[in-house]
Amino acid sequence: MSRWLLALHSSSETLGLAVCDAENPAGGTRILSRSMGRQLTNGLISAVEELLPRAEWASIGRLAVSTGPGGFTGTRLTVVMARTLAQQLGCPLHGESSFALMAPRLSVALSASQALEPFSIVQILPRRGRVAGRYRLLSGSIPVEELERPHLLSEDEDPSPALSMELDVASDVLHLLQRCCHWEQEAAPGPWELVLPIYPTSPVGPV
Template sequence: GLSNSLIERVASLVPHGRWREFKGLAVATGPGGFTGTRLSVVMARTLAQQLGCPLLGVSSFALMAQRLATDEQPFWITQPLLRRGVVAGQYRVRDAVVEELQAPRLLEADQQVSPAVEAEVDVDVDVAALLGRLQRSLQRDESLPWQPVLPIYPTSPVGPV
């Protein structure tokens, strides 16, 4: 899978001598597939640390919120998980600014949230939104340290501990 070829794929896109040209990096922190999310975030953190460049981490749901919002009222984005329940995060979009009111988390078995829309992945649109956020953050000279950027794990891959 992708985990076995990630470094080679990235290296094929960015020639060796061009790494230092990066002004910043951005990564979607999940929720998403466990392995893909973990690898993406770890690689982004490592590159940002080694290159000494800013790193913006944004939840996948926060990226979706802009296009899923129907008005300026708070709403939930939900994602059913096979055999695990439902992950949900709460958002509000005002004047084209996404506010994460509650980070994505696993809901209790009997918990209902409303109003809610189901997560809809649109990779092209979400990546463009992520890069737009990075560009605006860099233009405002925001501090974007790599250390606080961590993957969102709404469920444990090893079960209850």
């Protein structure tokens, strides 16, 4: 009987899901990447069922979810689903920011000297300012360390070097699954209570 590792990512209009057998992660990884938009509210569960039939959910042994930043509703939906599954199944859950997931991919744009130092990933939000996280490249099975989780920058903050946020949900959810495999190999604890969505700005504006 398979023991499944499941990764979920919905910090944008695109839903990303990835699953593999914990005993054979390289032998049967399955990925779903689909533009959902507002259909995510009603289509999330059926999309997960498409990748991993509901009859197999009891065999989920570990979960990982992107915690944002991103769309308020999309990020919340997958985080809530992952938390609920982890609580009901009694399995570990890990959260990773969407910026941390893209950091290894975007870091190829850094110069050799810049790659030795911390760098930022920045997203410009229309009428809401700029959101940035700070990262450092590592060697080994964990490619990046999140030094500062994504947060709203003040007007006078100008992090450098800085890379622009760039979506590639299929690549990033696969990276999230690979992180999940690493945590599985390390038998890392993953308390679901600690996994919460990142909301750098308020959905109703300044409060």
